[in-house]
Amino acid sequence: MNYYFHIPFCRQKCAYCAFYSLPHPENAQFDAYLTHLEKTLSATANPCAETIYLGGGTPTLLDAPRLKKLFDLIRQAIPLAENCEISIEANPETLDEEKIFLIRDFATRISVGVQSFFAEKRTRLGRVCSDGALQRALKLISEAKFPHFNCDLIYGVPGESKASWAHEFDFLADLPVDHLSCYALTPEEGSRLGGNYPVDDDLADDLWELTATFAREKLGLTRYEISNYAKPGGECRHNVNVWRGGLLRGYGPAASGFDGVDRMTQVGDFAAWLAGAPAELDHISITERLNEIFAVNLRTTGGWTREMWTRVPHADAWILRQNRARDLQNRYSGVILITEQKIALSEKGLRYWNTIAEELLE
Numbered sequence: 189m190n191y192y193f194h195i196p197f198c199r200q201k202c203a204y205c206a207f208y209s210l211p212h213p214e215n216a217q218f219d220a221y222l223t224h225l226e227k228t229l230s231a232t233a234n235p236c237a238e239t240i241y242l243g244g245g246t247p248t249l250l251d252a253p254r255l256k257k258l259f260d261l262i263r264q265a266i267p268l269a270e271n272c273e274i275s276i277e278a279n280p281e282t283l284d285e286e287k288i289f290l291i292r293d294f295a296t297r298i299s300v301g302v303q304s305f306f307a308e309k310r311t312r313l314g315r316v317c318s319d320g321a322l323q324r325a326l327k328l329i330s331e332a333k334f335p336h337f338n339c340d341l342i343y344g345v346p347g348e349s350k351a352s353w354a355h356e357f358d359f360l361a362d363l364p365v366d367h368l369s370c371y372a373l374t375p376e377e378g379s380r381l382g383g384n385y386p387v388d389d390d391l392a393d394d395l396w397e398l399t400a401t402f403a404r405e406k407l408g409l410t411r412y413e414i415s416n417y418a419k420p421g422g423e424c425r426h427n428v429n430v431w432r433g434g435l436l437r438g439y440g441p442a443a444s445g446f447d448g449v450d451r452m453t454q455v456g457d458f459a460a461w462l463a464g465a466p467a468e469l470d471h472i473s474i475t476e477r478l479n480e481i482f483a484v485n486l487r488t489t490g491g492w493t494r495e496m497w498t499r500v501p502h503a504d505a506w507i508l509r510q511n512r513a514r515d516l517q518n519r520y521s522g523v524i525l526i527t528e529q530k531i532a533l534s535e536k537g538l539r540y541w542n543t544i545a546e547e548l549l550e
């Protein structure tokens with residue numbers, strides 16, 4: 189089983205973000221969260237965890253004693269597989285030595301929301317983090333020698349150039365990262381920048397292409413998904429499992445789960461979640477669900493193999509998938525690669541994944 193914990197608190201909202209999180213939380217809200225989480229965790233039997241992902245929000249906004257309590261609750265409620273991957277998202281300005289020590293003792297993977305090494309770009313993004321706080325946090329993480337260390341960056345921000353994007357990788361090259369996530373700036377509806385923010389799509393396309401080169405040449409990381417790069421063995425197992433239709437249990441407001449047939453989403457409202465509002469059930473047909481899982485995993489450079497597909501809950505026949513892929517191949521040249529054993533997108537196909545996914549989900 190894969191587990192996702194949503195910790196719905198942020199120091200303040202970043203300008204592009206519409207994830208569910210409460211800005212400026214108080215200690216009483218942290219405590220209410222932990223108390224209710226304990227109750228929900230103990231209400232059902234939790235199968236052995238292959239992966240656990242603590243995201244948000246900002247999990248590391250909790251102070252050290254509360255962070256420890258969160259880790260203890262999870263340890264007590266969920267049996268961990270021997271090689272269980274435990275990831276935690278962290279924002280640099282919330283980290284100190286004590287928290288890093290606790291996290292290192294609990295998690296196998298830390299994912300840091302850097303977004304940019306340039307203060308001016310972070311300001312444009314509405315990220316509150318000084319250069320000093322960023323460098324201090326990255327030094328502490330580097331010294332703690334996490335088995336896996338990811339940084340998140342954002343590209344395509346107005347004013348950015350190919351040269352400044354290249355320079356981001358020079359900063360990264362000094363860190364022991366084995367994973368990198370790079371997302372194009374896409375301000376969401378409901379965020380402070382809003383859905384109409386002028387994003388330069390051509391620049392974003394160019395930077396996406398360059399990212400694979402910089403990641404490989406400067407960091408030794410290879411693209412394994414449209415937005416993700418890793419050293420061999422550094423891929424985020426949690427995400428890979430979920431993309432391939434692995435079972436997922438979600439805890440915390442707005443957290444999603446998948447039981448092999450239906451998706452359950454916890455209510456995205458802190459007060460309602462505390463009051464015990466039931467999760468929303470997404471009853472879509474098995475055919476639609478399989479199409480969705482098939483499309484999502486095509487974001488990975490490895491795509492699907494026949495053997496992987498048979499492990500998807502309720503998987504249909506491989507021949508159907510091949511026919512669907514051939515149909516796409518006939519309509520769009522050079523986007524999809526098909527063999528007897530494998531279906532994957534080409535580099536050009538990855539770039540047009542959104543369009544391809546829409547077709548697959550019809």
Ligand code: SF4
Pocket residue numbers: 197198199200201202205206207209244245246279301
């Ligand atoms: S981007 Fe992350 S840190 Fe910023 S508001 Fe959204 S969840 Fe919080």
